Amino acid sequence: MSSEWSLVKALKKGVAFHHGAVPRYIQTEIIDSFNNQEIDIIVCTTTITEGVNTSAKNVILYSNVLGKKDKPLTGFEVKNIKGRAGRFRVHFIGRVFYFHETFENDKDVILVDYYDKDELSSEEVIQIDKEDLNDENLETRKNTEELLHKNKIPFSLIKQNKYIPIHKQIALINFLRSKPIYLQLAYFKGNRPERQQLDEIFNLTREYLFNDRDFNDKSFIYWELSRLLKYYIYHNPSIKQIITEQKYSKSVDSKIRSAFKLITHYFEFAFPRYFRAFENIYNFVYNEYYNRIESGGISLKYIITLLEFGFVNENEIALKEAGLPNDIVKKVSGKFSDCNSLEQVRIKYRLNPNIINNLTLFEQKMFRKYI
Template identity: 30%
Template sequence: MLINQERFYDDALVYIKTAAELLSNPATKSIGREMIIRILGDCSEKKEQRCISDFDKYRSLLKHLVKKSGLYPYLSTEFDDLDLEDIVIIESNKPQNSSGFVFHSAQSKVYNYIIQGSNVILSAPTSMGKSALLANILKSERYKAIVLIVPTIALIDETRKKLTSELGDYFEIIHHNCQSRSGGKPVIYILTQERIAKRDDIKDVDLFILDEFYKLSFQYTKKDKFKYDERVISLNVTVLNLIKKANQWFFIGPNIKNVNGLELISDDYIFVSSDFKTVAVNIYEDSFKSKDYDGKLSKVIEILESRMGEKTIIYCSSPSKANKIANDIVKHGILGEDLGNKLLYNWIEESYDSEWSYYKYLKKGIVIHHGVLPRSMQHLSINLFNGEAHNVLICTSTIIEGVNTQAKNVIIFDNSNGSAAIDKFTFNNIKGRAGRMYRHFVGNVYCLEGIPKDDDSDEVDIPFGLQPECTPLNLIASIDEEYRTESSKERWENYSFLSKIPLKIIKNNSSIDILQIEKAYELIFDIFENNFSLYKKLLFKRLPEKEVIELLMNLLVTVRPRALSKSDIKLSNNNSDDVINAISTKIMSYLLSDTLTEYFKEQFKHNRKNPRDGLSYSASIDSEMKIVSNLFNFTIPSFLSLVSDILNDINTENLVILKFDYGYLIAQFENLKLPSGFSALNEMGVPHKTIEKMRVSKPNIDENSLEEVRFFAKNCQLNRKLLDDIDKYFISMARI
């Protein structure tokens, strides 16, 4: 089914008159605005083709309707004959301290609310221009200390790049916990909630900004079953603390119609739910069954052949599905011969493996992007897709969590994310990647399984405010008593009366289910009481023996039985000993390797000699990356922090004077075997391989200082012998 035809009019004048009528009615204004965007797109396209659009004869009327629709930026880019009224409108919609940027009407409205000191919740489509709005708010010079929470490390870096280019001279930008505030400039902290929680230098906050605020809400299954999400809890705890601390706050997110639960904390805010878009979208709807892979693939091939040379994003449910789609597109041979850039391909082959699926598809013009990829490869994917040669990007849910790109076309291959169906809210977020202001006035969205049914996914229920009966106790523990509901007070009193777990441990590990904390405490205390010699082995300072690693992994799978599933490690009663031994062996190999690259090469070599049942060698490479990304980089350090807190409490309560320190081990996992300054550089997009080359020279710097590391990296770019052209390309792309 085609909802919006690309040939969108029969008679130009009739079309313009219809748009004018729709713009005059508040209920239909957004439809009228989209019609104006289509006209502008037609005029722009015809101009590029050196043709005359049917609408060009009505330029004066069109300009009037552009103003009426609030699309003020297009006045200066699409029209040459500006009169005094046009100039006044343009100038009155420019933000403070910005000579060239022009707001559209929705941006101006929100900007004025913020500048006047109001707390604002903004919900708007992807193409509304929220990033530009934020940058110009910060340019106003009203704020000296700003905290900006984003949900992922990818978004930390994307936001860093945007704000550094526009605000780097005025603000000190802190985006990694190895950085300390110097105090010389106003400061912007761009961090995830977990990193905010680990800092003790955030005192007075002028403006608190929460990006993607919908992530405050818990998700529920179709049967209204509560889905526990540890990151939702940590986000609620951090946001609650910052709302109380900040002079002003600003929440930003897409496609939300209603927000419930803030009133318990604050009712002093303005909720703006805007449908203002700066691009139009054609929606093409099919009705393939979810399991009809061949039918959907045939449709993808058809679309790509008809859109040859245009940028196309293909969304699918998982990394393995992305690889399968890419492989089958390549088999059809529609993308031509191998692309050039042999230096880049040789670099990837040497750094990883020639049989890695990412490498093979990249050569054919297909870019893969998902959360399992090393960060530098994620950066490379977007940089190449935003360039000229690679026109197809296949990605997973990262499309709405850190991919800074739009395309002419978006194909929604699966109506699912992993095994769960996507809701209407997620669908709208994916759809919002089609089209781009000034570049693609009109985008195309192909829904191969149809459009999800309307639901209530566009409402956000904030747990720390509503505190329903299903609210996890570890969240209630972190809510000050004055903000707890009567039900929550009663639940917490009943629990704390019976529990021996100190409140400090629960708060320090608020993202971990309280029953899992209880279980961990019980198991470790049992070791203390019944096997003190084994307990003493847990009290290490740098690296533990394999016996201790096995003990810790045994504790992990007992306390958090689903912890390994995110790394696709299947655990059952029949294979638990084998799995624990295999994972412990990997961990010891990782800890004893000098570099992450060395560890990967060792694992790849082992997998080539010892193939796993049902898993190709190429797939085993992605599997190893998934273990590092999910288990090593996140799950293990989080669990070690809990174990460390429990050991500290048991030692204190029982007067055990043996000292231990898990800090080094946690850093080995969190920083992926790099000093923290170089770890920050890696997050910015510089590959491990490049960093390892730089460190061979044994630089006389503080490797835990990002500023010293950044200065050193810039000098390395000038060293022809130390780094090759591809290494320098990555450093340049990182915009350090």
């Protein structure tokens, strides 16, 4: 990443930090190093309480709210945090220190949205079988179906884009219907659009499908997101190169945080959702406009796969899904180019452990841990 990253400086003093934006493989190394007594202290968010076991004897709660939202910790969350202290078979007793008063109610109510809420949104009711709906929710479902029928939009189309608000989908459909020139501007053949087509696709996706948080994200203005998207798609950069490209961040730490957010939130999570929905909607209007009986239009599968995994080849995706960082995957992908699954990768490695000798000793250790 960078020798100037504050995590590097902290680790030299036996301290680490752990939060959701840190790549999973670094989180794992931090926890393992802590459990192996190579790190003394971890400063963390509640991510470390979510299914992560450590050998901590002491837990210090320096806040009683969740993140910066001033959302008080629930009794369940407090108990979960306390449960990190004094792990079984490691310490006879654990200690918890509080900087603020916390409340631990005996019982917490966990609501399942689809079944416990009296009033569901239109986006929620279309995901539920009609026979499971009643009263206001059934009326909402009927009104939604009537609206889609009035706009000549298939119910199945809207349902498959379940993460996108219905009114946004309808707005994009009606825009493409009224401005068919954009069907041509965004059209491409093959796996990957040219830059101009990708610009059109991104602009329409942002304008019509982005949620409010992503649309108004001040840490990534839209032309910067567009530039970084194209840089990632067409240049296949390393994590270090992505960090360097964070032009609007000044310090090394802010550049790294920005790069992590870009990858974990936008590339791996948000963009694939938006582009899947755009592909579905575009192809529906395209086929409608050109009176196509057979399926036509565009395919964003290549871009979506590349964003989600950082790779498109089966062996590389298998290595990435196993937990290896992208830079290690790139170094060994050629060695396993004839493998179509993680099991084949493992078998080939067992037959010839020297196949990964191009990795550093630390990278080889990581490879063996995950593979």
